[in-house]
Amino acid sequence: MKLLEKTVLGNQTLRNSLAMAPMTRSRADENGIVGDLTVLYYTQRASAGLIISEGINITKQALGSPFTPGIYTKEQIDAWKKVTQAVHENGGTIYAQLWHTGRVGHSSVKQGELPVAPSPIAIEGQQHFTGTGMADYEIPRELSNSEVKQIVQDYSQAALNAIEAGFDGVELHSAFGYLPNQFLAESSNQRTDEYGGSIENRNRFVLEIMTALANAVGGDKVGIKLSPTIPYNSIISKNPTAQFGALISGLDALPLAYIHLMNGLFPLDELPHYPKDVLETFGKLTKHTIIANGGYNGETGEAALKNGIAKIIAYGSLYLANPDLPKRFELHTEVNQPDRDTMYGGGEKGYTDYPFLSEN
Secondary structure, X not given: OHHHXXXXXXXXXXXXXXXXXXXXXXXXXXXXXXXHHHHHHHHHOOOOOEEXXXXXXXXXXXXXXXXXXXXXXXHHHHHHHHHHHHHHHOOOOEEEEEEOOOOOOOOOOOOOOOOEEOOOOOOOOOEEEOOOOEEEOOOOEEOOHHHHHHHHHHHHHHHHHHHHOOOOEEEEEEOOOOHHHHHHOOOOOOOOOOOOOOHHHHHHHHHHHHHHHHHHHOHHHEEEEEOOOOOOOOOOOOOHHHHHHHHHHHHOOOOOOEEEEEOOOOOOOOOOOOOOOXXXXXXXXXXXXXXXXXXXXXXXXHHHHHHOOOOEEEEOHHHHHOOOHHHHHHHOOOOOOOOHHHOOOOOOOOOOOOOOHHHO
C-alpha cells in the first residue's frame, strides 16, 4: 500500500505517506498557550508520516478566532516545545502552520482592534464565531505598504520561533481566505501599490513571505498551502488558472519542501471558469513535492498516490477521529466518525477521547 510506504520530504524521511492536515481546534487558553491536552492530542497522532499543526497565529494582530494558539511569546513557544518533544519521542515529524487571519476575524476577539486586510472589503454572506455568538463581518482596516512589509518579517520571525519550539518545519497558510489568500484574489485585493492590480503584483506578498521563510530556516523546511478553487470567505478569482499557475512558477524558483494543494470542497456551478481538477491543473506545474488534501479516504488516497502527481495525502476530519489512522488503513478496518459538535473549543471530548483500535 503506497500510503504506508516511507517517503522523503525536504531533508527528512517520513514513516509513511499520510499527513495529518492542519485543523483549528480552539483548545488554547486566552493567551494563545496550548496545554497538556494538546500535547496528548498530537502525540496520539504521531504515527502520521507528517503532522501539520493547526494554524498558529504569528502575532497578536494575526489573531482572528478565540482560543487559537500563538507562537510569538516565550510562554507560547515553551508550550509548543512540549508538543514537539512528545511527537518526536513517538517517532513523528511535525510542521507548524503559520497563520495570519487578516479580515477573517472580529474586533470583539481582538480587544477592539479591527481586522486588517489588503483592502477595506468585508466578507459577505457569512458570520464569524466570536466566543459570544456569531457576528457579521466588519469592514477591515487596509494595511499600509510598510505594514505589509512588516508582516513579511513577522512571518520570518514566527518561522524562527517555530524552529526554536522544536518544529521540523513550517507551512504558510495561504489558503481558505486568510491573509495571504486575500492578497491573491481580486475580490479582496483592490490595492494600487506593488501588491495589487496585476497577477504579478497580487502574487508578490506570498512570494516575499516564502522567500523570507526559506531564508530564515532553510527551504527544505518550508511548505505552503494553497486552495486555488475554494471561494469560501468571499475569495473569488477572475482567472485562477493563470493566477495560481504564475504563483507556482514563482514558487518553483525557491527551494521548498512541498506545495500543499486543497481540492475544491464547494460547488462551483456559479464559477464555470474554475478548473474542476486541482491536482491535474496545478499539481503538474511544479517540481516540488505535492501534498494533496480534501475529501480522501483510504481507497481514493491510494489511487491519488498511484496517479503519481501527489506524493503525500493529507487527512483532516478522518485524522481528528482516528488517531491510529495508518493502522486502520493497513488492516482495512472501519473508521470512527468525527463528532462535528466538538470540533471547536471545549476539553477532551471530541479531542483526545476518540478510541484506538485496541480500545474498541
